Amino acid sequence: MAGNGGGGKRMKLTMMVTTEHGRLDRVITDYFDDVTRSQADKWLHAGLVTVNGRPAKASYKVAADDQIVIAAPEPTVLSAKPQNIPLDIVYEDDDVLVVNKPQGMVVHPAPGHPDGTLVNGLMYHTTLSPINGVLRPGIVHRIDKDTSGLLMVAKTATAHQSLAAQLKAKTTDREYLAIVHGNIKEATGTIDAPLGRDPKNRKKHAVVPNGRHAVTHFEVVERFGSYTLVKCRLETGRTHQIRVHMAYIKHPVAGDPLYGPKHTLPGNGQYLHAATLGFTHPVTGQHLEFSAPLPDYFEAMLTRLRYGAFN
Numbered sequence: 001m002a003g004n005g006g007g008g009k010r011m012k013l014t015m016m017v018t019t020e021h022g023r024l025d026r027v028i029t030d031y032f033d034d035v036t037r038s039q040a041d042k043w044l045h046a047g048l049v050t051v052n053g054r055p056a057k058a059s060y061k062v063a064a065d066d067q068i069v070i071a072a073p074e075p076t077v078l079s080a081k082p083q084n085i086p087l088d089i090v091y092e093d094d095d096v097l098v099v100n101k102p103q104g105m106v107v108h109p110a111p112g113h114p115d116g117t118l119v120n121g122l123m124y125h126t127t128l129s130p131i132n133g134v135l136r137p138g139i140v141h142r143i144d145k146d147t148s149g150l151l152m153v154a155k156t157a158t159a160h161q162s163l164a165a166q167l168k169a170k171t172t173d174r175e176y177l178a179i180v181h182g183n184i185k186e187a188t189g190t191i192d193a194p195l196g197r198d199p200k201n202r203k204k205h206a207v208v209p210n211g212r213h214a215v216t217h218f219e220v221v222e223r224f225g226s227y228t229l230v231k232c233r234l235e236t237g238r239t240h241q242i243r244v245h246m247a248y249i250k251h252p253v254a255g256d257p258l259y260g261p262k263h264t265l266p267g268n269g270q271y272l273h274a275a276t277l278g279f280t281h282p283v284t285g286q287h288l289e290f291s292a293p294l295p296d297y298f299e300a301m302l303t304r305l306r307y308g309a310f311n
Helices: 024-031 037-045 118-125 157-169 241-248 296-306
Strands: 010-016 049-051 067-073 089-092 096-101 148-154 173-181 188-192 195-197 205-207 215-223 227-234 272-280 287-291
Touching (some): 024 037, 024 067, 037 049, 089 287, 096 118, 173 241, 173 296, 188 241, 195 241, 205 241, 215 241
Antiparallel strands (some): 049 067, 089 096, 096 148, 173 227, 188 215, 195 205, 215 227, 272 287
C-alpha cells in the first residue's frame, strides 16, 4: 500500500473511527499495517488526508465518528531481486535449505523493506520454490524481524507443499529460547489461548474470543530473579504467537517494543531465538533436526543476568 507522497494515480482509503484514538498520524499507522509513521506524515504534509471532508494535520486529535479519507498514491509493484547478502546456511540439499536468520533482518520484501531481506539473499544464493509468488519464494514460515534463529526454506514446489503440509499437521518441531520478565514459579506450562488482530491496535495481535487456535508450551530453563529464561515449543504458528502468549500470562519477552513494558532489557529488540527446528525431509522421508546457538548479544545478556544485573 505504502507509496510516496507525490503525484500519479491515487486510491481512496477510508476509515471510520468508532472510538477516540488520539493523534491522527498514530491512528493512520495503527489502522493500516503496512503504513509507517514517516509515510503517514508524507501524506499529511502533502494534503492527502482529510477528516470529515477537511484537510487535517498530524497533531489533530481524532474523535469517535470521525471519517478519515486518504487519497494515497497507488502502490508501486514490488519485486524481489537477488542480492549478495551473507547468509548463515545450516543445511542445504537439492530440495530444502535451513538458514539461521540474524536479528534485524526482514524475511521477505514488503512496503518499507523493499530489499536487503533474507529472500533477496536466498535468491542470489540458490533457486527457490515459486510458491508464494515473487516476494516470498521458498518461504514456508516466517519469524519476526528482530527474532533470530532457524527457518526452513523450500527450493522446489514439491518440497514447499510437503513442508507446508507438515506445519499444518503440527508435525514439525520448533523450539525457541526467550528471556521474559518476571520470575515464573511453574517449571512448565501450556498457554492455550486464541489469537487474532488486536481490535485496539491493528499493528498488534492479542488473545481474542474468536481468534485462531494457538497453543504454546513453555519450560523454565533458568531464573534470574526479575527475569526468566524459558524454552517455548510451538504447537501452532500464529503471528507473534510467543510474544503475545507470554505477555498474556504477564511475562512478556524482554526487549519487546510492541508487547513488553517500556522499562526492559537494553538491546535492539526482543530476546527471542528460534533455537531448534525439526521436520521430515520431503523427498527422503528422513527426520532432520537442527539447532542454532544463541547469538552473542543474547549470551552476553544472560551472563549479565547471572551476575545480578537488572534485578
